Structures are given as C-alpha cells and as structure tokens.
Amino acid sequence: MRIEPAGTPDFESICALLRAADPPIEGVGEHLGTALVAREDGGIVGCVALELDGEVAVLRSLAVEQSRRRRGLGRSLVAAALSLGRRRGVETFCLLTTTATEFFARHFAFRTVARAAVPPSVRESVEFVSACPAPAMMLDGRADMAGKPCVLFLCTHNSARSQLAEALLRHRAGDRYRACSAGVEPGRVHPLTLRVLEEAGVDTTGLHSKSLNDVLGRSNVRVAIVVCAQAAEVCPRLHPFAREVLRWPFDDPSRVQGPEELHLAAFRRTRDEIDARLRDWLSAR
Numbered sequence: 001m002r003i004e005p006a007g008t009p010d011f012e013s014i015c016a017l018l019r020a021a022d023p024p025i026e027g028v029g030e031h032l033g034t035a036l037v038a039r040e041d042g043g044i045v046g047c048v049a050l051e052l053d054g055e056v057a058v059l060r061s062l063a064v065e066q067s068r069r070r071r072g073l074g075r076s077l078v079a080a081a082l083s084l085g086r087r088r089g090v091e092t093f094c095l096l097t098t099t100a101t102e103f104f105a106r107h108f109a110f111r112t113v114a115r116a117a118v119p120p121s122v123r124e125s126v127e128f129v130s131a132c133p134a135p136a137m138m139l140d141g142r143a144d145m146a147g148k149p150c151v152l153f154l155c156t157h158n159s160a161r162s163q164l165a166e167a168l169l170r171h172r173a174g175d176r177y178r179a180c181s182a183g184v185e186p187g188r189v190h191p192l193t194l195r196v197l198e199e200a201g202v203d204t205t206g207l208h209s210k211s212l213n214d215v216l217g218r219s220n221v222r223v224a225i226v227v228c229a230q231a232a233e234v235c236p237r238l239h240p241f242a243r244e245v246l247r248w249p250f251d252d253p254s255r256v257q258g259p260e261e262l263h264l265a266a267f268r269r270t271r272d273e274i275d276a277r278l279r280d281w282l283s284a285r
Helices: 009-021 027-034 075-087 101-108 126-131 143-145 159-174 189-197 229-238 260-283
Strands: 002-005 036-038 043-053 056-064 092-097 111-113 136-140 150-155 177-185 221-228 242-247
Touching: 002 075, 009 027, 009 043, 009 056, 009 229, 027 043, 027 056, 036 075, 043 075, 043 189, 056 075, 056 111, 056 126, 092 101, 092 126, 101 111, 150 159, 150 229, 150 242, 159 177, 159 260, 189 260, 229 242, 242 260
Parallel strands: 056 092, 150 177, 150 221, 221 242
Antiparallel strands: 002 036, 036 043, 043 056, 092 136, 111 136
16 A cells, blocks of 8 residues: 555546545535645555645545445655645644544644634635535644653664554553654564554554654654654764654664564564663653
C-alpha cells in the first residue's frame, strides 16, 4: 500500500469513498491538488485532503474503505496530510468532526475549540460553510498540539526500536506526552515490532515509518531520545529543535541471526528493555 498525491482520474473513486463513509463531498473537486489517496492492488482504499489558506489549513475528506478500517490507515493518512501541509508552510490545522474527537486528540493532540476561535478565513472555507453539518466539533492543532510536550524517538530506519518506544510511551503516558518517532533513513515498520507490542496489549494503530526531515523544525520537540548508536551522529542537528537530547542505545533486534524464535525473543527483549527505561524515566519526571 502507498499513500500519494491524488489526480483528476481519482475524483470519482474519492467521491465513492466519501459517500460510503459519510464525510461531505462538497468542494472535493476544488482541492484535488492537495488531496492524498492510499492505493492498494490498483484501487483507492483511503483518502484525505487539505483546504489551504496561507499558514492555515482545514483537514477534510478523510475516509477509509470499510475492509481496511482499524488497521491504522486513517492515522497514516492524517499524518501524511499534516506532513504535506507543513511542507507548504502551514502552522495551524483545523477540522470538523462529529465522531472522531478522541481519535484526533489522542493520536495528534488536537484540542477542541469554539468555531469563533478559528481564523476568519477558515470559517469561510467550503468545509466550514457548507460541507460539514452544524453540530460538528472543531479541533485546532495550534500551540504545539494542545501543549503536550513532544517526545521524539530517533533511530536509523524507524522500523523497530523507535517504533517500540513511541508506542510504549503513548501506552504509558499518552495523557502527558505526545509521542512520535522518526528515522534518518526511514524504511518500514518491522512486522515483529507490531507483533510484540500487540502481545503486550499495546495499541499499534497508525504506526508507520517517518523521516527525521518531516519533524525537525516542523514540530516543537521537548525531548529527543536517540535509541540506536548509528543515529547518534545526527545529535548535533537535534539541538536547535529539541530542548533536551538523550541517548538510550539499544541493540537492534532485527540484526539477530537464526530461526524465527530467536528473532521474536530479541524483539521481546528490546521491547521490555525500552519499557523498563521509559518507566524509570517517567517516574523521575
């Protein structure tokens, strides 16, 4: 599956997804240039779009095909849209939702505000004026995602250690911190990363590999924690953007050789080591 910019030929498929998921369709065609789609097996299984207005954007038209829901695709689409917006210079993201307040608050730390509190240009957008029903709630991502301190976990490929740390911090203290992770050379999330987290009852919704370039300078990082020795060389780059930089090197479980049982044991060991370090760190703060 890949998430990529939408094109004119995708319009009808996007509308079909929106009709099935119930988000409003009005104005979709006007914002195809800032829409993203998730493609799988030649078809479109998810979509999201932005209405841009300078440093402000409205996040809209988020929909995921029924059979692909509850697999983290919605979160991946939102993360991709936020990344796109930040590359376009957006600092404030707004949205309307009647059903997903908890989702956006938990995973992206948006906060609920009155409609009158958003910029006038947003109140005049298609989404606010006509596309979204009046009872919808508005969430605003200003003030560094609702003021939760952002903790960034960094490793080389953002496939195992940093993903484990992101999910575990969210599990342990998601009400206190906004957890995120990134890689110097991002690849893909290792399947055993997801497996050992799920074994421990940790939510893996939306875990996906991200580039450090999408974080530095675009998010107010309170603490950056480097969890592998190979990525430590980028620490000097982190200081202008992170108030505090810590080094917690853990062995890479993906480098273990041998049968699957050894691989799984290595991932479980790394999960438990990271969890123990996080619990100690949290208890001291």
